[in-house]
Amino acid sequence: MSEVVVPAAWVADRRDEVTLVDVRDAWEFDGIGHVPGAVNVPFDSFRAGEHAVDGETGEAGMLPGGEGFADLMGEAGITDEDHVVAYDDHHGVFAARLLVTAELYGHDPAKLHLLDGDFSAWQRERETTSEATAVDPATYEATDPTAIETPLIDADAVAAAADDPDAVVVDTREDWEYEEGHIPGAVRLDWRELVDDETRGLKSRAEMEEVLEARGITPEKRIVLYCNTARRISHTYTVLRHLGYPDLQFYEGSLTEWEEEGRPLETGS
Known part of the structure; x- marks a missing residue:
């Protein structure tokens, strides 16, 4: 376990x-x-x-x-x-x-x-x-963190991942936030889609894997996570670790930094 x-x-x-x-x-x-x-x-x-x-x-x-x-x-x-x-x-x-x-x-x-x-x-x-x-x-x-190996990556690495068929960039914010603007190529996964509102804990492994697979977020891919200020990706990162995903990357700057640097956004669903 x-x-x-x-x-x-x-x-x-x-x-x-x-x-x-x-x-x-x-x-x-x-x-x-x-x-x-x-x-x-x-x-x-x-x-x-x-x-x-x-x-x-x-x-x-x-x-x-x-x-x-x-x-x-x-x-x-x-x-x-x-x-x-x-x-x-x-x-x-x-x-x-x-x-x-x-x-x-x-x-x-x-x-x-x-x-x-x-x-x-x-x-x-x-x-x-x-x-x-x-x-x-x-x-x-x-x-x-710069002196040890961590899952942290920078904006350039995120941009490269968006064009990499072996990687999936994941936006863990709510639908409306994603539609207003997201990193080009990112898929949407509201972090709460993995949570059971009744138990207040995680959904079953089978339910979570079904949601993740439907978005192409699978263990053989390199998963790159972001949100606005790195809070919500912390939960998704922890859940994916729990599920045994071997290659997780963490964009700490998230959309706040991305926008500050004037990088492009996509809109819509």
Whole structure:
């Protein structure tokens, strides 16, 4: 079984072996409650510029800067050796962004896990608490993404992929956004097409594979992902890793950077 996206039972059986990270706002974590033992790293704290140090605002796209990210994780008692299980209350899209950010800064992806479902799904059947989690500050080592092999690619590589028959450029935004303007040659896959609204987790493997195959997003292809600000592609990237796709690329700059550089857009469906 893939341990990229993990069910609640998997987490419950390993509570002493993993670090649970809740990326909701602090008022939700404290006021509504959280999974027992979880620490809080709010989503806005690891967006570009939100936790920058000495003017460092990120190496690429929406990354927050390695030093700031390391401080943030260390303050929450997380080390780069921990098995991290992240969750939110939005079907995992914000939690996936934390995991991808950690991977891009050198955290072993085999130690990064997304809770299948979200806080609301957990709360339906399992214990929650409003008690503060004791945190011992730790040292988190973040590596410069340009110094290691990562799935990050730049706009030129995306443009080349659009003309490559062995690659598929995937736009993970909503239909109306895609129709207003997308990278030429990109196929549309709203990230939520892989999510079950009732369970708040992923659809079955068979259902997801049917959706992906219909768009030509298959494991033998090189898959290049983008959205607007790299949040939604984080979820799709994590799901495709879970499904065993071997060749995934991540355009961190996404459409925000693409447009800033004056590159061409296609419109329509």
